Amino acid sequence: MTGGTPLPPLVIPVTRTLIVTGALVTRDFQDVHHDPEAARAKGAPDVFxxxxxxxxxxxRYVTSHLGPGATLRRLAVRLGxxxxxxxxxxxxGTVTSVSEESGEVLTVEVTGTNERGRHVTATVTATVTAVVRPAPADHPGPGGEP
Amino acid sequence: MSPLAGPDDDDSLALRLAAYEGRPAAVAARGPDVVNPAMIRHWCEVMGDTDPVHQGPGAVAPAAMLQVWIMRGGAPRRSGGTPERSAAYEELLALLDDAGCTAVVATDCEQEYLRPLWPGDVITYDAVIESVSPRKTTRLGTGHFVTTRTEIRAGGELAGVHRFRILKYAPARTGTQGPRPRPVINRDTAGFWEGVAARRLLFQRCTDCGTPRFPWVPGCADCGSERWTAVRASGAGTVYTYTVVHHPPVPGATMPHCAGVIELAEGVRMATEIRGVAPEGLRVGLPVTVEYADAGGGGDAGGTGGGQLIPVFRPAATRDEGP
Incomplete structure (x- = not known):
């Protein structure tokens, strides 16, 4: 992958279910993400x-294109x-820079748009190197140091 | 500046808000759960992340879950004796609430991932209030941006840095000021409101002549008897009449607001609010059913309504909506 390479677009239907379950699995119980009346009371037309x-x-848009084991280093997101x-x-998304350090480091600029305009602009930096879990610290076995 | 300048004074508020910059937002706080495969799997299901490295008991947590591990969720504000928000941060948020900036929306997030998180990792974190912006007017309303920077550790080792910006704002479009008026509860009506608190809609029936009545009053208008029994209504009824209120704003209600009189199946009529239907969908005779709403109206997550329920009505489900 080289600088300037576009990623194939990903189209995501924003269902009420995605909004509510997304809030739940991220442990975000703010009412505007699940209660339409509460959202309206705060000036929004619906949950968001x-x-x-x-x-x-x-x-996951970026990591799914980089393949199993790609590791995110940085994610910066601005909402619109x-x-x-x-x-x-x-x-x-577009790959904007590639560098070789300890593995291949990519920077990807991502934008997400919906019917009303730009929902998100993001910069994602990732390393294409599988993460290997370090061996557990040595525990004293039978007969070992106390 | 007057020493009496209050939080409604812009300059005074700006100075008071700025004083929080650099103060801690969380000190030695602990994530409510250790990193675990169940939360990882639930997150991946919703996000559509099928990377096999996140599956199974040895799964590595997706990096973008960083903030999830420090989310309070539905837990009480303080749990386990470890306040996850500092007194300074609570004060800052309260100051903004008092200035009318009761709503919150996240606008920016920057995360740096220094070490992967694995099941079993114990999460701790410290956060600082990095900045509080001057007053800004946005599409949502007028308010202040608050930026925090959180250092998240796993087993004491720095695993990630999370910078988060929220807008605390006064909603621009609700057209409502102040809380919704609370119901008047007195000796004559206490029984009705006790019923509502238990999600039962109660009317009175005269013990002597059998006439049903609502609202609750001590005596029967037909025979004058003061003896009565409380009867539970089914909650089903029809719209007897209604008014769509566009102006003036009703505190705590979303405008336009639909006020109506419902004729209950049992024959009594009840003045109430009709929700869940656009004004053009309302008609006399529309079948409706009761539901119970928090009288607190708006307010932030966590519920500020004080638990006072009120009965409101919404269109009854029609046959073709069900399976």
Missing amino acids: MNILTTNGLVA VPNYPGDTLTLT
């Missing part, structure tokens, strides 16, 4: 996607227009 779900979708139920979020 939380930032942690947007983070997750952007991250909200994602409401019924929207369609289209993520697009």
Whole structure:
């Protein structure tokens, strides 16, 4: 992969279910992410996607293209227009830089748009090197040091 | 500046807010769960992440879950004796609430991942209030951006840095000021409100002549008897009449607000609010059913309504909506 390489777009239907379950699995119980009346009382027309779900979708968009074992180093996300139920979020990305350090380090610029405009702009840095879990610290076995 | 300048004074508020920059937002706080395969699997299911490195008992946690491990979820504000928010941060948020900035929305997030997280990792974190912006007007409303920087550790080792920016704002479009008026509960109506608290809709029936009545009053308008029994209504009814209120704003209600009189199946009529239907969908005779709403109206997550329920009505489910 080289600088300037576009990633294939990913189209995500923003269902009410995605918004609510996204909030739940990120442990975000703010009412605006699951209660339409509470969202309206705060000036939004409906529930809207939380930032942690947007983070997750952007991250998996990038890692799924880099293959198993790609490791994220940095993720910077700025939100624009909200994602409401019924929207369609289209993520697009371009690899903007590639460097060789300890493995291949890529920077990907990602944008996500829906019917009302730009929902997210993000910069993701990843290393294409499988993570290996370090061996557990030595525990004193039978007859070992106390 | 007057020494009496309060939080409604912009300059005074800006100075008071700025004083929180650099103060801790969380000190030696602990993530509520150790890193675990179940939460990893649930997250991957929803995000559509099928990378095999996140599967099974030895799964590595997706890096973008970093903040998930420090989320409070539905836990009480303080648990286990470890406050996850510092007093300074609580004060700052309360100051903004008092200034009318009761709503919150996240706008930016920057995360740096220094070490992968594995099942069994114990999460601890410290956070600092990095900045509090001057007053800003946005599409959502007017408020202040608050940026925090959190250092997240696993087993004491720095695993990630999480910078998060929220906008605390006064909603621009609700057209409502102040809390919803609370119901008037007195000796004559206490029985009705006790029923509502238990999600039962109660009306009175005269013991002597059998006439049903609502609202609750001590005596029967037909025979004058003061003897009565409380009867539970089914909650089903129809719209007897209604008014769509566009103006003036009703505190705590979303405008336009639908006020109506419901004729219950049992024959009594009840003045109430009709929800869940657009004004053009309302009609006399529309079948409705009761539900119980928190009288607190807006307020932030965690519920600030004080638990006072009120009965409201919404269109009854029709046959073709069900399976």
